[in-house]
Amino acid sequence: MRNYRIGQIVPSSNTTMETEIPAMLNARRELFPNETFTYHSARMRMMSVTPEELTAMDQASDRCAIELSDARMDVMAYACLVAIMAQGNGYHRQSQARLQKAVQENNTNIPILSSAGALVDSLKEKNLGKVSIITPYMKPLTQRVIEYIEAEGIRVHDSISLEVSDNLEVGRLDPANLLEHVTRLDIDGVDAVILSACVQMPSLPSIQKAEDKIGKPVLSAAVATVYQMLKTLNLETRVPNAGFLLSGN
Template sequence: MTASYRIGQIVPSSNTTMETEIPAMLNARQRIRPERFTFHSSRMRMHKVTREELEAMNRESLRCAAELADARVDVMSTACLVAIMAMGNGYHRQVQEELSAIARANHCEAPVMTSAGALVEGLKIMGAKRISLLAPYMRPLCDLVVEYIKSEGIEVVDSIAFEIPDNLEVGRRDPARLLEDVKKLNTTGVDVVVLSACVQMQSLPAIQLVEDALGIPVTSTAVCTVRSMLDHLGLEPIVPDAGALLSGRYPRVGGEHA
């Protein structure tokens, strides 16, 4: 019998990408591996990517965790990086504990993770010491993301902030533009390029193309989220054309999952 897994995501109401890129990667994996996946979301209100709206949105995440617990998902993840990283260094660990408690109280034993923690963990799996990144955020929020990553022991050599405040507009940005955007990024001496530090900014169609062009590992928060999901489910972390982290180059190892 083919194993089937329920993927649960806590998604900002204006996010249009995590319910497309996550299924796209796992559906691609289904063509080369026997496991099957279904996808389930609960949404929390957010329109503008501002600290005030992010704080309000975070308060809704506990309700969302309870709703996903009712579906008995097999893994549960938040789907907004900046909402976590803007709240202070290391905050993804606190969120994971709070959401896990809600899941357990509602009779769901699924591992709980965050996209923010998944990015940090994915970079560590790749042995990244120096990275450069692209993000759609306003510069002050981008700086908070950079500081958060630095606090986890990873140097950020360069970052480009596209400064798009409207979350729907972020989701509409053509990922093909990243092929030119990355040329403006300082990648000298970096171990990994994060092509999209934001789970709303599409990047999946460009990941492998940019990695092949640069000759160094390229990833995104969405890719790292899938990697963490597969690790939590005990499945081989392989997805075609999704960059080094999901290529089989970095087999599953022990350690923290976020």
């Protein structure tokens, strides 16, 4: 048996990543019974998804990384996509390097990734160069996410903004509704659909259903985070019923 410690740096109002990440990794037990995972989080204050709160929250990520490194994680993820993307194109590289330096100064060498980096890196790795996305954000923030993704060389063909600014309410959105939202999304000619370009908007129960419904790869920021975590841990990138990215193909 091998146990892996999974660390997450999350907004204080996030209620989804500590649900969906364990759900995906625990679902691997039927495939890989010798793996076990434990889950550990540190929190940054944030209630409303506004540029001002996102910037203030991001400044607390160093403290969170250091606190988690005290418990010697095997991998850590900065689990807030928009907090990274709101800071400017390519910021995930700067953030990850800064957090890596912080934990190294704490005498550890824990690999650190981010949900923002995981999403764009996974799209590029799988040659998914044209996507349509669904976000819970207000339209200006969705546009910021689109600009960030496109700066990484990925074209965003269409988007839907659900316009929910209260982060707690985002976490209460019914993932089943995404199966209706995806039918309103223009997916003509796209390589993939990002069903939730937000780690707080629940989507995991609908990922495989949406993929089966539209016949195209479907993923989320949370799915991409798990994919990159598994790669970092040198584990097979397979989770049952979690869509193309975690199919092992």
